[in-house]
Amino acid sequence: MPTTPIRQDDHGYLQESRQTVLGCVEGLGAYELRHPMTPTGTNLLGVVKHLIGIEAGYLGVCLGHPFEQPLPWIADESLGPNRDMWATADESGDYIVELYQRACAHSDAVLAEVGPAAEASVPWWPEEVRVTTAAGLVARVLKDTSMHAGQLQILRELIDSRAGTDWSDAGDRDWWRDYTARLEEVALRFRSSGE
Known part of the structure; x- marks a missing residue:
């Protein structure tokens, strides 16, 4: 039997997903x-910037406690669509990461204040479904956050082969190289078969 309410678990899982997000951008250069x-x-x-808005x-906003830091890309339509999915030259990595951490801390403080049953309204949802709860x-x-954390893990792996926190549980770099080669060998059997 679960020992905590499902909604409390959701908040804990959210906090874990946030840590995954931060781990994926740790130690990388601006490029x-x-x-x-x-x-x-x-x-x-860009994905981290998008999560700030989330x-x-x-x-x-939806809980009546707006984040105190303005997010200029929300209102500035001159940057076009997807303006929340990339950082401008003036938005440093440190700035975006710190802003994400502050947005998460703000979210946690709001949730602690209002509680899970608090009524919420999502103004960008259709009117007939916009009322919900915290x-x-x-x-x-x-x-x-979980979906985007998964994206970030794959992107990070493509940069430096650093995968999730359990990467070393299976083996070292040599093990992973051999494992990948074995998978490719199986995949090649189907390359010309059209399946």
Whole structure:
């Protein structure tokens, strides 16, 4: 039997996902943080910047406790769509990471003050479904943060082969190289088969 309520677990899982996010950007230079690594431009620092808006919006604005730090990219449409998915030259990695940490701390303080049953309203959702609770918003932010943490882990692995915290539990670099070669060998059997 679970020993904590599901909603309390959600907040704990959210905090763990935030730590994964921060671990994925730790120790990298400005180029690695900003380098677009997918055809749609996904980059480490941009994902963290996006998560700032998730925290400040859902666990701030929607609970009637706006984050005190302005997020200029929210209102500045001159940067175009996806303006929350990349850092400008004036937004350093340290600035984005610190702002994310502050947004998370603000979210935690708001949740501690209002409690999980507090009514919330999400102004950007359709009117018929915009009323929810703090617990519902925690679940939403947990979903988004966990998804993006997974993206960040893959991007980080592509940069320096550093995977999740359990990477070394399976083996060292040689083990992983041999494992990957074995997987490729199996995959090659299907390359020309069209399956």
